[in-house]
Every structure is written in structure tokens, then in C-alpha cells.
Amino acid sequence: MDKIEPNKIYTTAETMDFLRISKSTIKRWLKKGIIRANKIGGRYKILGSEILRLISPALEKDTRKAYRDLKEKTKKRIKSW
Numbered sequence: 105m106d107k108i109e110p111n112k113i114y115t116t117a118e119t120m121d122f123l124r125i126s127k128s129t130i131k132r133w134l135k136k137g138i139i140r141a142n143k144i145g146g147r148y149k150i151l152g153s154e155i156l157r158l159i160s161p162a163l164e165k166d167t168r169k170a171y172r173d174l175k176e177k178t179k180k181r182i183k184s185w
């Protein structure tokens with residue numbers, strides 16, 4: 105895998121490879137604003153500095169909390185069915 109360059113622009117596919125996440129996860133993260141990106145020509149473009157920010161230890165804590173909250177919300181919704 106190549107080195108992430110802070111000023112380089114990456115596609116969602118490249119970002120998925122760097123972060124080792126699925127297509128559904130990157131879509132969810134873009135929608136929730138966890139990953140900041142610009143939409144150009146109908147496709148998201150992500151700065152390398154944003155990818156580097158995502159892999160920082162401080163953000164990992166926030167991401168885990170967001171997933172726990174989402175998991176609990178989903179459990180509650182499923183119970184109400």
C-alpha cells in the first residue's frame with residue numbers, strides 16, 4: 105500500500121483501501137459527516153489529510169462511540185417491530 109499524502113486527492117475506492125472499510129461503511133461515514141469530502145462531477149473526492157485525520161487515535165474513540173450509539177438505536181428500533 106502506498107503512503108497517504110496529505111495534499112493529494114483520493115477517490116472513495118482508494119479511501120476504502122487505505123481504511124480497509126466496505127462500500128456501505130464509507131457511504132454511511134460520508135452521510136454522517138465522519139469523512140469530510142467534496143462532491144465533484146457526482147463523485148466524492150477526499151483529501152489525504154482527511155484520511156490521516158480518520159486514522160488518528162483520538163478519532164477512533166469518537167468513532168467507536170458513534171457505532172455503539174447507532175447499534176443501540178438499531179436494537180431499540182428492531183424491538184419495536
